[in-house]
Amino acid sequence: MSVVGGGHAVVVGGGVVGLACAHALLARGCKVTLLDRAQPGAGCSWGNAGWIVPSFSMPLAAPGQIGRAMRSLLDKDGPLHLEMSALPRLLPWLWQFNTHCNSDDYRAGAQALVRLNARTMQCFDELTARGVQFEEHRRGVLFLCLDPRELQGMHRKLQQLAEWGGSPVEMLSLAAVRELEPAVTDAVCGALIIRGERHVRPDSLTAGLLASIRAAGADVRSNVSVLDWKVRDGRIVAAQTSEGEIGGDHFVVATGVHSRTLVKNLMGNLPLHGGRGYSITYESNGPGLRNAVDLVEAGVVCSPFNNGWRIAGLMDLSTADAQSPPPPPAARVASLRRAAQSYLRADASAFAAGFEWSGQRPLTSDGLPVIGRMPKIANGYLATGHGMLGVTMAPVTAELIAEQITTGRANAAASAFVPERFGA
Ligand SMILES: Cc1cc2nc3c(=O)[nH]c(=O)nc-3n(C[C@H](O)[C@H](O)[C@H](O)COP(=O)(O)OP(=O)(O)OC[C@H]3O[C@@H](n4cnc5c(N)ncnc54)[C@H](O)[C@@H]3O)c2cc1C
Incomplete structure (x- = not known):
């Protein structure tokens, strides 16, 4: 029998998703144990750009995406690269991804994401109201373009999302762009702005959530790896871990790109692949960047923080389950630097050094998250x-998971994201 209305929830994975789930479950009265095979917050949730962008509610699988990807492969600075060693595992995923790159699936996916993200800002405000402390910036996001055709294309895409319920987008004159962001180079031909968007310093968010769940009584165990499951009569009885069996009433798998391996014995093949991205973090804000900026053609974004700034982006389809990823390749880090220098003016030293990082985005073959009961x-x-x-x-994901666990019912907002769409 399902235990609803509380009980003991074991959350596996201490990235931003697992930590948020733990927080929402505690708020609904559950006892929570959180397990991470390393340190919570140290995975993909560490060095990303930290953008809170409901207006970007679009699936990666989109019409024309495969063509764009092929062109990018020919460009050494292109946003997308493909690791040959990943090809055997990647091909079935790519095949499925390609079947979703059509306008019907894109529209349905984008509309579902827009509906899901309608509560995103409110959820962040609720975190703050409940005392979770993190660094947050509310200056909107700016899209900088070098090519007028890209500017028009991006404008159309964002307007379409706004019509489906996303935030309004405005075209800016060059004078207005320079006033907002004096560091832009003369190569920039124009910009768009979405004023309602925000960004956070990602490690401050995971640290804030971690402190908050600890204070609320969660049992947080680092360096505990879940290896498999003990299942009886269609229920998980315990997680089999590097530290022995850990029992509970509910089990949430939030292990990012590693979820594919972890749920194989529970639900078969989950079409999840790693999309490796990179960032460079600087301790001082050399270009004097004021806003979060998207360098559209480059597939790179920049985020100013209280102490420093970060260049982040690119997408390499690489081996998904790398336990300890190799250091970021020098060529890709150089691409990030070159991209930033094309759009932002600063002394060369502003782009030198910096902390180089990579993380694996968990990418499904239909470009939508997986949220709900297996x-x-x-x-x-x-x-x-x-x-x-x-x-x-x-x-928002955490709210849906906590609601389903504590009431026994799935929220209609999660219907497009159910795990059973991948069969089993
Ligand atoms: C360059 C870049 C820029 C990005 N920018 C943004 C952005 O601006 N805005 C945005 O919304 N998103 C952004 N993202 C995406 C975002 O970073 C990821 O979607 C997000 O961090 C995924 O979080 P997660 O909790 O699912 O996974 P992770 O953060 O990877 O956490 C998974 C955790 O599970 C643990 N784990 C794995 N296996 C096991 C196991 N067997 N047992 C126990 N624990 C296990 C890991 O140790 C890890 O801590 C960006 C990503 C990249 C790479």
């Missing part, structure tokens, strides 16, 4: 596959 497992839940928007969607 098929055939009465008390097992998945919260993963958030791709490029895991920070944005962590709090």
Whole structure:
């Protein structure tokens, strides 16, 4: 029988998604144990750009995406690269991804994401109201373009999302861009702004959530790896871990790109692949960047923080389950620097040095997250596959998971994201 209305929830994975789930479960009266095979917050949730962008509610699988990807492969600074060693595992995923790159699936996916993200900002405000402390900036996001055709294309895309319920987008004159962001170079031909958007310093968000769940009584165990599951009569009885069995009433898998391996014995093949991205973090804000800026053609974004700034982006389809990823390749880090220098003016030293990082975005083959109860497992839940928007969607995902666990009912907002769409 399902235990609803509380009980003991074991959350596996201490990235932004798992931490947010733990927070929401505690708020609904559950006892929570959180397990992470390393340190919470140290995975993909560490060095990302931290954008909270409901207006970017679009699936990665989109019409024309494969063509764009092929062109990018030919460009050494292109946003997308493909690791040859990943090809055997990647091909079935790519095949499925390609079947979703059509306008009907894109529209349905984008509309579902827009509906899901309608509560995103409110969820972040609720975190703050409940005392979770993190660094947050509310200056909107700016899209800088070098090519007028890209500017028009991006404008159309964002307007379409706004019509489906996203935030309004405004075209800015060059004079207005320079006033907002004096560091832009003369190569920039124009910009768009979405004023309602925000960004956070991602490690401050995971640290804030971690402190908050600890204060609320969660049992947080670092360096505990879940290896498999003990299942009886369609229910998980215990997680089999590097520290022995850990029992509970409900089990939430929020292990990012590693979820594919972890749920194989529970629900079969989850089409999840790693999209490796990179960032460079600087301790001082050399270009004097004021706003979060998207360098549209480059597939790179920049985020100013209280102490420093970060260049982040690119997408390499690489081996998904790398336990300890190799250091970022020098060529890709150089691409990030070159991209930033094309759009932002600063002394060369502003782009030198910096902390180089990489993380694996969990990418599903239909470009949508996986949120909800696993098929055939009465008390097992998945919260993963958030791709490029895991920070944005962590709090809304957590609400849906906590609601389903404590009431026994799935919210209609989660219907497009159910795990059973991948069969089992
Ligand atoms: C360059 C870049 C920029 C990005 N920018 C943004 C952005 O601006 N806005 C946005 O919304 N998103 C952004 N993202 C995406 C975002 O970072 C991810 O979607 C998000 O961090 C995924 O969080 P997660 O909790 O699912 O996974 P992770 O943060 O990877 O956490 C998974 C955790 O599970 C643990 N784990 C794994 N296996 C096990 C196991 N067997 N047992 C126990 N624990 C386990 C890991 O140690 C890890 O701590 C960006 C990503 C990249 C790479």
